[in-house]
Amino acid sequence: xxxxxxxxxxxxxxxxxxxxxxxxxxxxxxxxxxxxxxxxxxxxxxxxxxxxxxxxxxxxxxxxxxxxxxxxxxxxxxxxxxxxxxxxxxxxxxxxxxxxxxxxxxxxxxxxxxxxxxxxxxxxxxxxxxxxxxxxxxxxxxxxxxxxxxxxxxxxxxxxxxxxxxxxxxxxxxxxxxxxxxxxxxxxxxxxxxxxxxxxxxxxxxxxxxxxxxxxxxxxxxxxxxxxxxxxxxxxxxxxxxxxxxxxxxxxxxxxxxxxxxxxxxxxxxxxxxxxxxxxxxxxxxxxxxxxxxxxxxxxxxxxxxxxxxxxxxxxxxxxxxxxxxxxxxxxxxxxxxxxxxxxxxxxxxxxxxxxxxxxxxxxxxxxxxxxxxxxxxxxxxxxxxxxxxxxxxxxxxxxxxxxxxxxxxxxxxxxxxxxxxxxxxxxxxxxxxxxxxxxxxxxxxxxxxxxxxxxxxxxxxxxxxxxxxxxxxxxxxxxxxxxxxxxxxxxxxxxxxxxxxxxxxxxxxxxxxxxxxxxxxxxxxxxxxxxxxxxxxxxxxxxxxxxxxxxxxxxxxxxxxxxxxxxxxxxxxxxxxxxxxxxxxxxxxxxxxxxxxxxxxxxxxxxxxxxxxx
Numbered sequence: 001x002x003x004x005x006x007x008x009x010x011x012x013x014x015x016x017x018x019x020x021x022x023x024x025x026x027x028x029x030x031x032x033x034x035x036x037x038x039x040x041x042x043x044x045x046x047x048x049x050x051x052x053x054x055x056x057x058x059x060x061x062x063x064x065x066x067x068x069x070x071x072x073x074x075x076x077x078x079x080x081x082x083x084x085x086x087x088x089x090x091x092x093x094x095x096x097x098x099x100x101x102x103x104x105x106x107x108x109x110x111x112x113x114x115x116x117x118x119x120x121x122x123x124x125x126x127x128x129x130x131x132x133x134x135x136x137x138x139x140x141x142x143x144x145x146x147x148x149x150x151x152x153x154x155x156x157x158x159x160x161x162x163x164x165x166x167x168x169x170x171x172x173x174x175x176x177x178x179x180x181x182x183x184x185x186x187x188x189x190x191x192x193x194x195x196x197x198x199x200x201x202x203x204x205x206x207x208x209x210x211x212x213x214x215x216x217x218x219x220x221x222x223x224x225x226x227x228x229x230x231x232x233x234x235x236x237x238x239x240x241x242x243x244x245x246x247x248x249x250x251x252x253x254x255x256x257x258x259x260x261x262x263x264x265x266x267x268x269x270x271x272x273x274x275x276x277x278x279x280x281x282x283x284x285x286x287x288x289x290x291x292x293x294x295x296x297x298x299x300x301x302x303x304x305x306x307x308x309x310x311x312x313x314x315x316x317x318x319x320x321x322x323x324x325x326x327x328x329x330x331x332x333x334x335x336x337x338x339x340x341x342x343x344x345x346x347x348x349x350x351x352x353x354x355x356x357x358x359x360x361x362x363x364x365x366x367x368x369x370x371x372x373x374x375x376x377x378x379x380x381x382x383x384x385x386x387x388x389x390x391x392x393x394x395x396x397x398x399x400x401x402x403x404x405x406x407x408x409x410x411x412x413x414x415x416x417x418x419x420x421x422x423x424x425x426x427x428x429x430x431x432x433x434x435x436x437x438x439x440x441x442x443x444x445x446x447x448x449x450x451x452x453x454x455x456x457x458x459x460x461x462x463x464x465x466x467x468x469x470x471x472x473x474x475x476x477x478x479x480x481x482x483x484x485x486x487x488x489x490x491x492x493x494x495x496x497x498x499x500x501x502x503x504x505x506x507x508x509x510x511x512x513x514x515x516x517x518x519x520x521x522x523x524x525x526x527x528x529x530x531x532x533x534x535x536x537x538x539x540x541x542x543x544x545x546x547x548x549x550x551x552x553x554x555x556x557x558x559x560x561x562x563x564x565x566x567x568x569x570x571x572x573x574x575x576x577x578x579x580x581x582x583x584x585x586x587x588x589x590x591x592x593x594x595x596x597x598x599x600x601x602x603x604x605x606x607x608x609x610x611x612x613x614x615x
Contacts, residue, residue, distance in 0.1 A: 005034050005085035008062070011051045011095035020066040022094050034086050035238050035254045035265055039078040046095065056096040061088045069094065075190075079204050079265065086266055190263070193217055199224040202251065202269075208262035211239055214253045219286050221251075223314050226275040240266075241281075247273040277317050284322050288329035295330045299407035299576030303327055331408070338408045341578040342376045348580050349379070352587075358384030360429075360451050364443070380444060381583065382429035382451045386590065390428050391452065395419045397556045398428065398448075400464040400474075401564035402436045406576035412436045413571065414444045417564045419556060420597075425563040427590055428452070432579060438469045445477045457481040461554045463561045465489040482551050485544040486561035487511040494540075498533040510537065511559045513548045 006029055013025025028049075046054060057072035059081050072081060072093065085091040190205035193213065200220040208214040215234075218241050222229045229249065233240040237255040239262075252266040287310065294309065295301050301309075303324040310318050349361040360382040365374040399417045411432055418426040429448050433440035454460060458480035464470050465486050474483050491507050506526040513519035519542065527534040543549040547557050574585035601608065 002086050002089040003033070004031050004089075005037075005082070006031055006090040007085070008090060008092045009046075009051075009095065010092065012097070015094075015096065020069075022066070034082045035240070035252050037078060037082050037265075038256070039072070039075045040258065042072075042078065051095050052097050054095055054097065058094045058096065059084075060092055062090050062092055063088070075205065082265060083204075083268075202264060202267060204264055204267045206264045207259070208253065208264075211236065211253070211255070211262055214239055214262045214264075216286065216289075218251060219281055219283075222279055222281050223316060225271075226277060226279075226315070227271060227273065228276040228279050229281055231281070243271060243273050245273060247271055249273070277315065279316065282316065282318070284325040284329060287318065287322065287326040288333070291326070292330050292333070295327065296334060296577075298573070301327070335408060338578045341580045344580060345376060345379065348583070352381075352383075356383050356385065358387065360384075360387075360447065362447060378431060378433045378440065378443065379579075379583075380429065380431040380447050381586075382448070383587070383590075386426075386428060386594075387451055389594070390418050390426060393421055394426055395421070395423075395556050396459055396554055397461045397463065397558075398452075399561045399564040400441075400445075400462065400470065401561060401568060403568040403571065403575070405432070405582070407578075409576075409579055409582070412440075413575065414440065415564060415567055416444075416448050417567045419558075419563065423556070423558075424597075425566055427567055430586065432583075436467075438473055441470050441473045442477065445473060449477060454478070459553070461551065461556065463558070463564075465561065466493065482554070483544065484550070484559070487545045487559040488562070490540060490545050494533075494537060498530060498536065502529055503533055507537070510542075511545055511547065513546060515548050519546060519548050 009028045009030065010022050011025055011028070013022050015022055043054075043057075046057075058069040059072045059077075060066075060068050060070065061084050070077060070080070072078065081091055081093075190207060191203060192207045193209075194201070195213065195217070200217050202217060202221055208217065215231075218229065218239075221227075227243060227249065229241045229243050229251075231239065232242045232250075233252075238252070239254075240250065240252040243249040248268055249271050250266060250268050251264065253262045253264050255261075256263045287306075291306065291309065295306065303320055306327060307318060307320055307323040310316055310323065345363060349363060352361055353359055360380065362378075362380040363376070364378040364380075366377045367374055395418065397419050399419075400415070401417070402412050402414045405411050405413060409432075411434055413430055413432050414436065415430040416428045418428050420426040429444075429451065431440075431444045431447075433444070457478040460478060461482040461484060462474050462478055463484045463486060464474065466489055471483065474481070487508075491504070491511075494507065495504065503526070506522060506529060509522040510519055510526065513522055523534055523538070526537065545559055547559055550557060570589055571582075571586065574582045574589075577585065
């Protein structure tokens with residue numbers, strides 16, 4: 001491939017047909033950069049020189065015979081000329097001048113090239129002419145003789161001296177006998193790059209918005225083809241890539257000032273190199289742009305997970321450090337989005353209150369100093385239909401739990417989960433708080449008490465873990481309610497010093513004992529297996545976790561808080577998102593669950609009670 005091309009311009013002579021020759025005239029040789037050749041600029045340069053009136057241009061390589069002449073008449077044929085020149089280093093151009101007499105010589109020409117010198121297709125379009133200010137031949141001229149038509153064409157050319165219009169330009173080739181086509185010709189048109197196209201489709205003449213988009217397309221091409229291409233030129237107005245070694249692949253894009261876009265001028269897509277899976281052209285910036293959406297959807301993604309994702313999707317190996325840098329770029333870019341979410345939290349709450357009647361959404365803010373802007377601290381959510389459904393058909397049992405949020409939102413989410421008539425999960429309310437402590441739990445439970453219209457706490461059962469602060473808050477907000485501790489959490493703490501499958505089975509025998517006699521029998525078995533384990537278990541109040549001491553009016557004998565844990569598991573995918581998308585994901589998940597249960601109930605053919613209390 002040649003960076004500079006010699007254009008050998010034959011002008012001032014005449015064609016003869018037997019044999020095909022160009023007689024007389026002069027020869028000029030100019031060296032040009034192939035990246036900056038276009039049909040428009042070439043015609044203007046020839047017009048400004050001493051080449052007289054130009055009736056047509058024809059081109060070939062020095063090695064080709066005269067019978068191999070092609071007509072140069074639009075951007076598509078100019079690109080073919082460029083390709084010939086970059087392959088051979090030289091290209092001959094023959095200028096055909098308008099004649100003073102009607103004595104014309106007919107020279108046999110090859111048809112309009114549909115492929116370039118390498119056998120690749122040359123784009124053929126017919127939608128718009130390259131230059132619009134020379135399509136001035138009257139359509140009413142149909143029926144003129146060739147002599148009259150030629151004289152009219154020369155008259156229009158003579159009057160255009162000093163203007164930017166070009167004497168000859170047509171997107172279809174004219175016969176060499178000098179008879180111009182007497183009709184308007186459409187402009188040359190090339191396709192525009194589509195960044196959503198997969199695999200990337202790059203063609204000669206294709207338009208790009210700018211150099212950045214062009215370089216991004218080249219990286220996509222390298223990844224798809226698994227070729228280790230490199231930037232040979234990386235300038236604001238010209239970008240060229242080549243393969244290493246002796247591979248003939250090359251692609252060049254240049255800035256076209258007239259069109260204000262980048263255009264592919266050279267694209268030789270033949271490779272003689274081997275496939276490679278480690279590409280230097282791929283940067284962490286490109287990886288960040290490629291996988292930004294997936295990282296945003298899963299903010300908990302680690303560098304190793306991103307590395308595996310890249311290998312699975314692109315079949316490409318990247319280092320862990322590059323994946324880490326790509327993650328940092330994405331996180332830095334999305335940090336502004338996270339902060340902007342808190343400015344919109346009131347608008348989101350207002351929209352929910354208008355769309356979902358009887359809902360409760362409370363936002364709590366704080367100030368560093370009295371005159372400083374308010375800072376988000378907490379938000380409580382309880383939707384009206386969920387509240388109504390719980391009061392009309394669910395057990396008076398509420399499980400409380402909290403979990404940490406991931407990503408840049410370093411907070412916790414508190415939840416209250418009930419049990420429906422089928423003893424399944426029924427989320428009631430949730431809140432995003434700054435930290436799980438006495439203050440946040442008291443704020444959450446007071447709002448929950450108001451929403452559930454709890455006036456007699458002795459009719460309710462609250463299930464939670466062994467957190468001491470939460471136990472004190474429950475005793476203060478629901479003084480007469482039955483409070484149970486999750487037996488699974490108790491076993492987790494107890495088994496730290498008393499391990500083994502036998503002790504585990506004996507523990508659950510104690511927890512699920514339905515009367516005191518059965519409990520004492522299980523404790524005796526535990527003492528035989530490990531007396532210290534029995535002593536430590538007796539230190540925990542049996543009324544908080546043993547079924548034998550539970551009330552019977554709530555019709556729920558569960559000793560675990562698994563439903564709250566199940567609700568937390570539904571938050572795994574969304575708890576790393578910004579606050580509004582996270583709250584919206586929770587709302588949508590609950591809505592889908594209710595719709596799914598309703599659809600299931602409609603298929604039930606048996607008796608359905610209106611409330612668990614009627615069963």
